[in-house]
Amino acid sequence: MKHNLKNKSILKYLKDILAIPSPTGNTYNAMDYIVKTLKEIGADYTITNKGAVIASIKGKNDNYQRTFSAHLDTLGAMVKEIKSNGSLGITPVGGFMMSSIDGENCLIETIDNRVYTGTIQNIMPSVHISGDEARELKKTAKNMEIILDEKVFNKVDVEGLGINIGDFVSFDTRTVFTEKGFVKSRHLDDKASAAVLLYIIEYIISSKIELPYTTNFFISNYEEVGHGAKASHPVNTKEFIAVDMGAPGPGQNSSEYSVCICAKDSSGPYDLELKKKLVQVCRDNSISYKIDIYPYYGSDASAALSAGWDFKTALIGPGVFASHAYERTHSDALMATAQLVLEYSLTE
Template sequence: MNNKTHHKNRLKYYLEKILTIPSPTGFTNDIMNYIKTELDNLKATFTITNKGAIIVTIKGSEDDYQRTFSAHVDTLGAMVKEIKSNGALSLTPIGGYMMTSIDGENCIVETLEGTKYTGTIQTIKPSVHISGDEARELKRTPQNMEVILDERVNSKADVENLGINVGDFICLDTRTIFTEKEYIKSRYLDDKASVAILLYAIEYMLENKVTLPYTTNFFISNYEEVGHGAKASIPENTKEFIAVDMGAPGPGQNSSEYSVCICAKDSSGPYDYDLRKSLIETCKEHDIDYKIDIYPFYGSDASAALGAGWDVKAGLIGPGVFASHAYERTHMDALLATLNLVIQYSLKK
């Protein structure tokens, strides 16, 4: 792949767009509509599943043996669990994250009618000047966290009069930053970095009229964070299912923020051995920087597909993302390496 600057610019274009559209699991209509618009502009062929996932198909020379890559647009977030008597909102988390990672975070609460209200997630004892050590030592659990609305509300009735209700979605500020040295810092790089990669891979293949040996599908999943994103609706001729999700660098791990990470095993068990070997061989053949790793507390759309009984060879790859499920960071080199692997493996017979 030539013209590295162009590839970076297009990846940044897609990533900037999708990171600005809130999409906690169950609240993905807006981001899916954006993706449909981009795919229409590319004149891509796609279908919509009953659950709202998008499947893009690029025909290859052989149709009976198909490859499917997946990435998920749904993210962590929260919902209103209770409207308190003082006008604060208790919350219930969507997805698995440490409550410490959202302490003091700005957020938006959106009603069923589409009205948006800003607020801040705080503990129930947010001030050391009032609570002292009790504030410092308070355990960060959902029961001890609440949303303080940027509205003059002092009662449950005040909040209800705004149209806010139990079940409304709470979307966290992503605080997205692209640094001069090509680091990307943001919430929800898991897995919007990979969605940007697949969108640009589709663009690249269509604009360059790439001839693929096998029909290749791109499954944009919208329920991955709650475990059932790819349990259904995978194209029936899929023989290889490759989840493009994040790698997880950290203490004791082999993953890197500058490489594509290839998962050998996660909490669901080992991924397909032959497929992993083929992905690694592709990296070696095309000088793609890669790392192999094992993640003890991790599941993917590929493991969801296996758990649902799909008879596929499953793999997991993705850019290394530091501080996963918190305020995350990666580097453009990891996105480029993952993009290169997706394209080069798609060309592999």
């Protein structure tokens, strides 16, 4: 059977989920979108106690199951301090360089769901005032702050808005879809792969495809802080494939135009036999792929292994340039990832 996958459907899901702020710890609206979409698709799903969503498609063999994962939580921040001048000190959520958010617009969501806008600036944002001292300032959390788009002049003014310590901060995604197939946005890690999995679930169900093995799709919500997929896996899972991202850059083999297969990351090598099977599926189906190693990377698959789960693991995903900053990928990589997930799901 020849599969006619449609990139525009992946991009539609991607556009939707990129528009929903979901920093780790405050992913409720994004996960609600996943549940709503699965209901519309007609997929069976469960929600874990921690708020992850697992969709399942029953296959011929229910005793040997495969699980694909993607995560919907993103990098973000929280309010750490309300300063005497009315600005907000921040603490990062997830591992990113503070320089990557210098000058970024943001949203602050209070505990009672009020939302305010602001801009993340370093504490010396003007060279006209600070000169070389501003140029040399280290971009660390203590040197960054949020300037609210409100007429506030002191701590009392800010508290009067209902803003408090621990409120979540999300970054403007600045999402752009270009005519030549590029997608530029924050949080393509890992919303690009989440969009791919949503589309593959839809495609399998709407096409009435019978899978050889029961296949699960685990949408996790705490990956960026290391414990997203440490629990709640379907007990018959024998193969766990994290669908995250590849990281193109100097010295890397990854590409924005291919699905990337990770051989090793900071947690060590992924399963050799599973990697061989994924590569063979790419070769058999003329799927553009790259194999690479990421020394400063971890995934939901490595998190699951560290929690003691006994299954084979792999890590794949579209190549995403400038990971954990203002990211970019291409529709070719999204399609290659979708093809690999689908074709591998069909292999016995």
